[in-house]
């Protein structure tokens with residue numbers, strides 16, 4: 001690909017994604033508000049701009065990977081926002097996990113200027129970002145997705161078109177709400193079993209081939225020592241942070257309120273991860289919920 005791409009947000013996910021795009025032959029103009037993140041990007045061979053606007057100059061595509069709704073609003077909207085300067089026909093792909101209503105507002109402002117926009121949040125975590133195997137969960141017009149497909153394929157393996165603008169975010173929130181609830185109940189089951197003297201490893205092995213099986217039992221088991229490669233076996237370091245799960249569950253509850261849907265388990269899980277955060281485990285992997293629900 002010979003496209004010039006502005007990549008905004010060079011954190012845990014954005015930096016490896018931008019590096020993968022550069023490997024496809026694109027010219028990447030990267031930017032992050034954090035000078036530390038910019039230094040890391042330069043060390044990895046990316047061209048770093050002095051501002052988001054400078055990064056976007058001459059770019060046919062803008063990809064953003066920012067923490068939350070307010071960061072995306074401040075990047076694109078308002079007099080200083082990118083939409084005020086992007087030429088018509090520019091393609092904007094926002095891969096941050098944010099509120100569906102926010103991305104819809106940004107997409108409306110983009111459309112008013114002739115800028116094409118997709119919400120394309122991802123699943124696959126930092127491992128998938130580095131390996132270029134992310135799943136993109138996309139909302140927006142089908143024709144815009146076709147234009148974006150080569151760019152997305154440079155960073156991921158699976159692409160799902162969920163519907164119009166915001167639908168990618170809704171689907172991502174559905175997935176993460178299920179994940180958060182399943183992790184919490186798996187931790188609860190392991191705490192119950194071990195309280196009765198069961199071996200957590202044997203219990204997990206049994207569940208992994210029975211009807212209680214899930215990603216939480218098989219890949220990211222929350223009980224320390226059950227799986228050598230899981231965050232639980234390295235003090236819950238790395239992985240997907242408790243506070244990111246807390247953010248996503250908050251967005252899911254908010255989205256449910258907006259649509260009149262009931263998500264009682266999602267709401268309960270949001271409170272559990274909030275308690276886990278208050279206990280000082282906000283930066284640890286979300287499977288550290290095991291510590292809240294009973295661990296050895």
Ligand code: NAD
Pocket residue numbers: 008009010011012013014031032033034037052065066067068071074075095096097098122123124125126239240241244
């Ligand atoms: P991160 O905090 O590591 O990185 C975000 C970066 O954005 C930071 O470096 C920050 O300085 C930068 N930033 C914030 N506002 C900016 C602005 N206006 N202009 C330029 N840079 C700005 O976050 P992350 O882990 O890379 O996650 C990014 C998004 O992806 C989040 O929405 C998260 O929920 C989602 N996500 C994360 C994971 C994961 O495993 N970490 C997995 C799937 C999805």
